[in-house]
Amino acid sequence: MNQNSAKTVAAQDVAEVVVPCLDLDQTLSFFIESLGFRVEMITPADSPNTAIVSGYGLRLCLRSGGSGKDIFLRLHSKDRTAQTLQAPNGTTIEIINPSVGVELPELRESLVITPLTSDASWTVGRAGMRYRDLIPSRLGGVFIASHIHIPSGGPVPDYVHYHRIKFQMIYCKSGWVRVVYEDQGDSFVMQAGDCVLQPPEIRHRVLESSDNLEVIEIGAPAEHETFAEHQITLPTAQLKPDRDFSGQRFVRHVAEQTPWLPWRHSGFEARNTGIDAATSGMASAVTVQAKQGAVLSQSKHDRDLMFLFILNGSAKFEVGGQVDGQKESVIVSTGSSLTPPHDCNYRLEITTDNTEFLVVEVAQ
Numbered sequence: 001m002n003q004n005s006a007k008t009v010a011a012q013d014v015a016e017v018v019v020p021c022l023d024l025d026q027t028l029s030f031f032i033e034s035l036g037f038r039v040e041m042i043t044p045a046d047s048p049n050t051a052i053v054s055g056y057g058l059r060l061c062l063r064s065g066g067s068g069k070d071i072f073l074r075l076h077s078k079d080r081t082a083q084t085l086q087a088p089n090g091t092t093i094e095i096i097n098p099s100v101g102v103e104l105p106e107l108r109e110s111l112v113i114t115p116l117t118s119d120a121s122w123t124v125g126r127a128g129m130r131y132r133d134l135i136p137s138r139l140g141g142v143f144i145a146s147h148i149h150i151p152s153g154g155p156v157p158d159y160v161h162y163h164r165i166k167f168q169m170i171y172c173k174s175g176w177v178r179v180v181y182e183d184q185g186d187s188f189v190m191q192a193g194d195c196v197l198q199p200p201e202i203r204h205r206v207l208e209s210s211d212n213l214e215v216i217e218i219g220a221p222a223e224h225e226t227f228a229e230h231q232i233t234l235p236t237a238q239l240k241p242d243r244d245f246s247g248q249r250f251v252r253h254v255a256e257q258t259p260w261l262p263w264r265h266s267g268f269e270a271r272n273t274g275i276d277a278a279t280s281g282m283a284s285a286v287t288v289q290a291k292q293g294a295v296l297s298q299s300k301h302d303r304d305l306m307f308l309f310i311l312n313g314s315a316k317f318e319v320g321g322q323v324d325g326q327k328e329s330v331i332v333s334t335g336s337s338l339t340p341p342h343d344c345n346y347r348l349e350i351t352t353d354n355t356e357f358l359v360v361e362v363a364q
C-alpha cells in the first residue's frame with residue numbers, strides 16, 4: 001500500500017478547491033460580502049491574481065485566468081436564506097438552510113396492493129440485506145415502505161447517523177435486532193412486534209441482528225438524506241426520553257408490555273405503539289389481531305397514508321366501485337401490504353384465525 005494513503009488526515013492538514021475567475025476583485029468581493037467568507041491570503045500585493053478564502057468549513061483558492069462556471073458549491077447555513085446564486089465568475093452557489101423543515105412533494109394517491117409472491121419480489125442490497133418495495137409508486141415521492149430481510153445475523157456494518165425526514169418508523173416482524181438511539185439510554189433489542197419511532201434527526205445506530213431478521217420500515221419523504229455523525233458517540237451519557245425532536249418524541253414500543261385493547265372496529269383488538277401521542281396525532285401505528293370472520297368496513301379516511309401489512313394469517317380485501325371503476329377482490333396473506341387511498345371504500349374480511357396486521361396512518 002502507498003505510504004501516503006495509509007496515513008489518516010492530521011488536524012492541521014488543509015485542502016483547497018481552486019476556483020478560476022476572470023475578475024478576481026469582483027469575485028473576491030462577492031465571496032466576502034455576499035457569502036461571508038474571510039480572506040486567508042492574497043498575492044501578489046501589487047496586482048493580486050490569487051486569493052484564498054475560507055468559510056462554511058471550506059477553503060477556496062480564487063485564481064485569475066478562467067471561468068468558474070463549471071463549479072457548483074453547496075453551502076449549509078442555519079442563518080441564511082435558502083436560495084441559488086451565481087457568483088461573478090459563473091460559479092453556482094446553492095445555499096441550503098437545514099433548519100427549514102423537510103418539504104414533501106405533492107401526494108399522488110393510488111390503491112397499491114403488494115402481495116408476497118416469490119423470491120422475485122426481493123432485491124439484494126448492501127451487505128446481503130434483501131429489500132421489498134411495498135409502495136412502488138411512492139405515492140408521488142411522499143412515502144416509502146420497505147420490507148427488509150437480513151438472512152445471516154451478526155454485527156451490522158452501520159455507523160452513527162441521522163436522517164432528514166418528517167416521519168420514520170421501524171417495526172420488527174420477526175427475529176431480533178439490537179439498536180441504540182441518542183439520549184435514550186443503552187442499546188436495546190427489538191423483538192417481533194416491537195417498534196420504534198425515529199423522530200427527525202435523532203442519532204442512531206444498528207448494532208447486530210439475529211438470522212432471518214425481518215423489519216418493516218416506513219418513512220416520508222420517500223427519498224431522504226442520511227448524514228454520518230462524527231461528533232456524537234452512542235449511547236449518550238444523558239437520558240432524555242421526553243426530548244423534543246422537531247415536535248416528535250422517540251418511541252420504543254415493547255409488544256409484550258402492551259395490552260390488547262378493543263380497536264375502533266368491533267371484532268378487532270389492537271396494541272397501540274404510542275406513536276400517536278409522540279407525534280401529537282400526526283401519525284399512528286397499531287398491531288391488530290382478529291379471528292376468522294371479523295369484518296372491517298372502511299369508507300373514506302382523512303390521512304395521507306393508510307398502510308396495512310399482514311403479519312400473520314390472511315384476509316379477503318374488497319373495494320367498491322370508486323377505484324379504477326371496478327370492484328376488486330383479492331386474498332391478502334402473510335407479507336402482503338395495502339395502501340387504500342382516502343376515498344377508497346373497502347372491506348377486509350379475516351379468513352384465518354389469529355390473523356395479525358400492522359396499520360400505520362400518517363397525515364402531513
Ligand SMILES: [Fe+2]
Pocket residue numbers: 161162163204
Ligand atoms: Fe437509520
